[in-house]
Amino acid sequence: MASVCKIVTRQLSTSVGRQGPVKYLTVIGSGLMGSGIAQVAAATGHNVTLVDQTDDILNKSMGNMKKSLERVAKKKYADNPKDGEEFISGVMGRISTNTDSSKAVEKADLVIEAIVENLGVKKQLFSALDKAAPQHTIFTSNTSSIPITDIAASTQRRDRFGGLHYFNPVPMMKLLEVVRTSETNDETFNTLMEFGKAMGKVTVPCKDTAGFIVNRLLVPYMLEAVRLVERGDAAPRDIDVAMKLGAGYPMGPFELSDYVGLDTMKFILDGWHERDPDHPLFKPSALLNKLVGEGKLGMKTGEGFYKHKK
Numbered sequence: 001m002a003s004v005c006k007i008v009t010r011q012l013s014t015s016v017g018r019q020g021p022v023k024y025l026t027v028i029g030s031g032l033m034g035s036g037i038a039q040v041a042a043a044t045g046h047n048v049t050l051v052d053q054t055d056d057i058l059n060k061s062m063g064n065m066k067k068s069l070e071r072v073a074k075k076k077y078a079d080n081p082k083d084g085e086e087f088i089s090g091v092m093g094r095i096s097t098n099t100d101s102s103k104a105v106e107k108a109d110l111v112i113e114a115i116v117e118n119l120g121v122k123k124q125l126f127s128a129l130d131k132a133a134p135q136h137t138i139f140t141s142n143t144s145s146i147p148i149t150d151i152a153a154s155t156q157r158r159d160r161f162g163g164l165h166y167f168n169p170v171p172m173m174k175l176l177e178v179v180r181t182s183e184t185n186d187e188t189f190n191t192l193m194e195f196g197k198a199m200g201k202v203t204v205p206c207k208d209t210a211g212f213i214v215n216r217l218l219v220p221y222m223l224e225a226v227r228l229v230e231r232g233d234a235a236p237r238d239i240d241v242a243m244k245l246g247a248g249y250p251m252g253p254f255e256l257s258d259y260v261g262l263d264t265m266k267f268i269l270d271g272w273h274e275r276d277p278d279h280p281l282f283k284p285s286a287l288l289n290k291l292v293g294e295g296k297l298g299m300k301t302g303e304g305f306y307k308h309k310k
């Protein structure tokens with residue numbers, strides 16, 4: 001059963017599928033998530049403009065997407081490497097880059113924001129985009145933990161604003177949470193559900209509640225893990241082994257933290273603490289703060305809870 005799911009996941013995430021009403025997509029933020037979203041959107045036939053702050057960052061992201069596509073092509077075109085090369089160049093050819101987010105949304109049907117997990121920075125971005133994008137453009141955020149309603153408040157198009165919450169790594173994870181606020185209109189919500197399916201994802205509708213579905217359950221679990229360590233009750237490595245072998249998770253909570261990025265984890269925790277300061281589980285984590293303060297952000301910097309080969 002597990003292997004059948006694995007095969008279906010890969011087929012869904014990697015093939016060129018039907019294109020929904022979204023023709024031009026702009027993805028803002030080309031880090032872990034933005035590059036994954038851009039890659040899978042382009043692999044399913046969408047024209048993507050990928051935006052970040054500098055050309056250096058964008059070039060690095062294009063390189064990462066190519067490496068990921070090579071992994072996909074190696075399996076998908078195992079018997080015909082030439083077709084694999086064509087697949088890769090076709091997908092990469094549907095992605096263009098830009099460092100000017102306002103210019104990059106001028107033709108967009110849909111914008112997916114995947115920048116740093118900070119409400120102020122996201123609001124500043126959307127307020128500027130709102131003035132530059134056509135009326136019909138739908139805005140979405142891939143936020144892990146910030147209420148979509150709070151981000152949408154920075155625009156005049158709260159009815160054309162929703163959440164598209166993808167999972168890391170985007171080429172492999174088949175779930176997409178489609179978040180609708182009390183103001184998201186039916187047309188927007190239906191377009192987002194259709195777009196998610198056109199990207200090969202399994203879509204679940206979510207209300208705009210803290211953590212949506214997955215993170216509502218995942219954040220307390222991850223936090224209990226770090227509290228176990230802070231109390232000296234267990235070591236990260238032992239907790240990871242326990243959760244993999246005892247609960248069947250593909251990664252333990254500390255491996256997953258390094259994979260997600262400890263800076264992003266800290267943004268999430270700080271945000272939940274700010275919104276619910278009396279909740280003991282959400283109080284700042286001294287261990288997480290120490291690692292982030294030392295620049296140990298996980299796989300992206302080569303060290304977090306673990307050391308990684310860069």
Ligand SMILES: CCCCCCCCCCCCCC(=O)CC(=O)SCCNC(=O)CCNC(=O)[C@H](O)C(C)(C)COP(=O)(O)OP(=O)(O)OC[C@H]1O[C@@H](n2cnc3c(N)ncnc32)[C@H](O)[C@@H]1OP(=O)(O)O
Pocket residue numbers: 068069071072075143144166167168169170171172173215218219222223225226250251253254256257260265266268269285288
């Ligand atoms: C403790 C600190 C407390 C902090 C408090 C704050 C808490 C906040 C927590 C909230 C975090 C929120 C983040 C979020 O919003 C939502 C998320 O995304 S949560 C993360 C969800 N993701 C997972 O849970 C991932 C779990 N891991 C896995 O599924 C697998 O390990 C993984 C698929 C990543 C890798 O598989 P594995 O077998 O381990 O390794 P391989 O390298 O062999 O890969 C297997 C297979 O997959 C292919 N592949 C992997 N990655 C890619 C890629 N990027 N592109 C293309 N292909 C890829 C690879 O080629 C292999 O294929 P084979 O055919 O098997 O060779």
Ligand SMILES: NC(=O)C1=CN([C@@H]2O[C@H](COP(=O)(O)OP(=O)(O)OC[C@H]3O[C@@H](n4cnc5c(N)ncnc54)[C@H](O)[C@@H]3O)[C@@H](O)[C@H]2O)C=CC1
Pocket residue numbers: 028029030031032033034051052053057101113114115116117118121125142143144145165166167168259260261264
């Ligand atoms: N890391 C993860 O596993 C997941 C993260 N998310 C969410 O996705 C978002 C992005 O997370 P990651 O990709 O992990 O972060 P990341 O740190 O890898 O990438 C963020 C990118 O945004 C760029 N950026 C920052 N401000 C910008 C601006 N104003 N304009 C253009 N680009 C800007 C940065 O240069 C960086 O390349 C966050 O909201 C996060 O909560 C959601 C699901 C999973």
